[in-house]
Amino acid sequence: MTRPVPDVLDRAGELVRPALVAAVDSLPSELAVPVRYHFGWTDIHGTALPVERGGKGVRAALAYLSAEAAGAAPEVATPGAVGVELIHNYSLIHDDIVDGDVERRHRPTVWKVYGTDNAVIIGDAVMALAFEVLLEETTPARSAAAADLARANAAMIAGQSLDMTLHSHLDVSVEDCWGMISLKTGALLAHACAVGAILADAPTAVVGALRRFGDELGRGFQAADDLLGIWGRPEVTGKAAGNDLRERKRSLPVTVVLSSEGAAATELADLYSREHLDDEAVARATVLIEEAGGRAATAAAARRCMERAVEALASVDMNPAAAAELQDLAAFIVEREH
Numbered sequence: 001m002t003r004p005v006p007d008v009l010d011r012a013g014e015l016v017r018p019a020l021v022a023a024v025d026s027l028p029s030e031l032a033v034p035v036r037y038h039f040g041w042t043d044i045h046g047t048a049l050p051v052e053r054g055g056k057g058v059r060a061a062l063a064y065l066s067a068e069a070a071g072a073a074p075e076v077a078t079p080g081a082v083g084v085e086l087i088h089n090y091s092l093i094h095d096d097i098v099d100g101d102v103e104r105r106h107r108p109t110v111w112k113v114y115g116t117d118n119a120v121i122i123g124d125a126v127m128a129l130a131f132e133v134l135l136e137e138t139t140p141a142r143s144a145a146a147a148d149l150a151r152a153n154a155a156m157i158a159g160q161s162l163d164m165t166l167h168s169h170l171d172v173s174v175e176d177c178w179g180m181i182s183l184k185t186g187a188l189l190a191h192a193c194a195v196g197a198i199l200a201d202a203p204t205a206v207v208g209a210l211r212r213f214g215d216e217l218g219r220g221f222q223a224a225d226d227l228l229g230i231w232g233r234p235e236v237t238g239k240a241a242g243n244d245l246r247e248r249k250r251s252l253p254v255t256v257v258l259s260s261e262g263a264a265a266t267e268l269a270d271l272y273s274r275e276h277l278d279d280e281a282v283a284r285a286t287v288l289i290e291e292a293g294g295r296a297a298t299a300a301a302a303r304r305c306m307e308r309a310v311e312a313l314a315s316v317d318m319n320p321a322a323a324a325e326l327q328d329l330a331a332f333i334v335e336r337e338h
Contacts, residue, residue: 003332008325012061015074016081017051020060023082023133031125034118038093038110058333059084059192062217065329066196066210068322069313077196079134080145084192086130087153091160091188093123098164099247127153145198152191159184166250177255178219185225186218193217193326205316212312213326220305220334223298226251230286231295242282248272252301253294264292302334 024035036042040056043049060081067077095101096109097119103109111119134146162180166172193214197207229244229251244251250258257268268288271281289295309330313323 003335006061006325006329006332008061008065008329009057011074012064012081013051013057015064015078016057016060016085019078019082019133020085023086023129026132027125027129031122034110034114034122035126037113038089038122040105040107044108044113057085058329059088059189061329062189062192062214062326063196065322065326066193067200068196069210069318069326070197070200070202070206071319072196072200072202074196076200079136079142080149080192080195080199083130083134083145083149084188084195086126086133087149087156088188090123090126090130091156093119093126095160097123098160141199141201145195148191148195148198152187155183155187156185159187163250167248169250172250172255172258174252174255174259177250177252181219181222181252182215185222186215189218189221190214206318209312209316209318212315213309213330216305216309216312217330217333220302220309220330223252223302223305224334226253227295227298227302230289242286245282245285246277248274248277253289253298256294256297257289257292260292262292264288268292306330306334 020039021041024032024039026032027035033042033046036046037044041049063077063081063084064074066080068074092104093110096104097111097116101109102112109119110122114122130149131146134142134149136142159180159182163184166176166180190211191214194207194211197210226244229249230242230253232241234241240246245254254268254272257265258272259265268285271277271285271288274281277285310327313326
């Protein structure tokens with residue numbers, strides 16, 4: 001059963017959108033136009049599009065709930081919400097170049113529309129804008145939030161680099177895969193879950209608990225995303241079924257099987273040694289991974305991440321309503337259709 005979209009996504013969207021639009025509008029027009037397109041605010045011709053509901057702006061919502069969990073008004077988190085959304089979106093623009101993805105959210109990607117060279121610069125501009133927004137006022141809380149975002153961004157880049165390195169190796173352990181996930185995905189979500197509390201000048205223990213929650217959420221999110229990369233429905237993911245296998249990604253379900261012993265691991269390794277996987281090979285790999293337990297192990301790991309995330313929230317005193325909404329949003333993120 002599909003979970004309903006949490007109300008906090010709408011609330012967060014209403015709070016962050018004006019500030020996010022204002023930040024993008026501050027860019028030179030040659031940069032602002034493609035950034036508006038990337039965010040889905042305009043079509044390829046620059047015509048404004050209706051605001052979409054649900055499923056997006058997750059990191060901004062986490063930032064707002066972080067402030068509320070620390071007992072502050074959600075508006076306190078707006079600079080952090082804008083910053084984390086900008087960092088996330090610059091990473092998407094660059095990831096699409098690296099992966100050669102021609103569509104995102106059922107539309108041509110930025111590099112496909114504006115060219116690779118322009119897309120690199122557009123992504124760079126969005127990253128720089130994130131820090132400009134946070135440091136527009138140089139209060140101690142904002143400086144701390146900017147420093148935390150810089151560390152998260154550096155970890156995310158390191159994780160992306162590690163992901164690319166692991167992609168070319170077959171002897172990758174499950175532990176290696178989790179280490180990459182913690183950097184590539186967990187670091188920015190951990191920041192999103194802590195930044196509102198940082199801006200609210202919350203106690204160190206509260207910030208730490210929220211950060212641990214976000215790290216576990218990031219790990220669970222990536223595990224769920226790896227499942228979608230193989231078994232997700234194209235109408236939901238916007239990508240072809242088995243897309244991760246076609247690109248021979250070293251996702252968690254794949255790594256679980258390749259790290260095991262037996263005929264399935266041997267056959268999957270043989271498939272992954274090929275330069276190209278056609279539809280028949282993708283279908284066979286999908287069967288091998290499921291039969292060898294890669295799908296079940298990854299789903300179980302995602303559930304364990306959720307359990308540890310809930311434990312982190314319970315480890316300190318915080319606003320119970322915000323903590324409940326954090327749990328609900330985390331479940332919505334991780335328990336997506338797969």
